Amino acid sequence: MPRLRRREQKALKVNTDLKLMPLMNIIIALIPMLLLSAVFLEVKVIETSLPRDADASAAAAAPAEPPLDLAVFVRGGLYVIQGQGVDPIVIARRPGASAPDSAAVEQLVRALRAVTSRHPGTTEVRIVAESRTRYQEVIALMDAARAAGLVEAALEGAASEGV
Numbered sequence: 001m002p003r004l005r006r007r008e009q010k011a012l013k014v015n016t017d018l019k020l021m022p023l024m025n026i027i028i029a030l031i032p033m034l035l036l037s038a039v040f041l042e043v044k045v046i047e048t049s050l051p052r053d054a055d056a057s058a059a060a061a062a063p064a065e066p067p068l069d070l071a072v073f074v075r076g077g078l079y080v081i082q083g084q085g086v087d088p089i090v091i092a093r094r095p096g097a098s099a100p101d102s103a104a105v106e107q108l109v110r111a112l113r114a115v116t117s118r119h120p121g122t123t124e125v126r127i128v129a130e131s132r133t134r135y136q137e138v139i140a141l142m143d144a145a146r147a148a149g150l151v152e153a154a155l156e157g158a159a160s161e162g163v
Helices: 002-012 021-037 054-059 102-118 135-147
Strands: 071-075 078-083 086-092 124-129 152-157
Touching: 071 135, 078 102, 086 102, 102 135, 124 135, 135 152
Parallel strands: 071 124, 124 152
Antiparallel strands: 071 078, 078 086
16 A cells, blocks of 8 residues: 555656746846837936016016017028018028028027127027928027027917017
């Protein structure tokens, strides 16, 4: 009888060894593939501010000189620079292009620099874009304003009737 029990015990033993080598091979192959498929993006921040409320600015101490209220309008095939006491400056651009017109942006930088040189201390500009204006062009306009020394750019949507 004791022999039967030993045989039964031997028959009941199950191989409990884990075979980890195939799993390790798969993991070693997957890690480089996951690293190669990862997308690494550089995150940039563009500081913007909303246009000031007319009542809030009037409540503040009144400056000796009226504010310039400089604005760059994006209209059809034009950039229009307007401000308080500034003659409107019109710069032609390529309408509907997938990328901003670099020549027009350079003219815009020169025009904004001329305005800021005549009005020292001006750091604010409003960019008034139509709803169909591409984001890439708005970013190019913000870069142009920053290059001209206008570091406080605010975005504003153009009225549907035209501004």
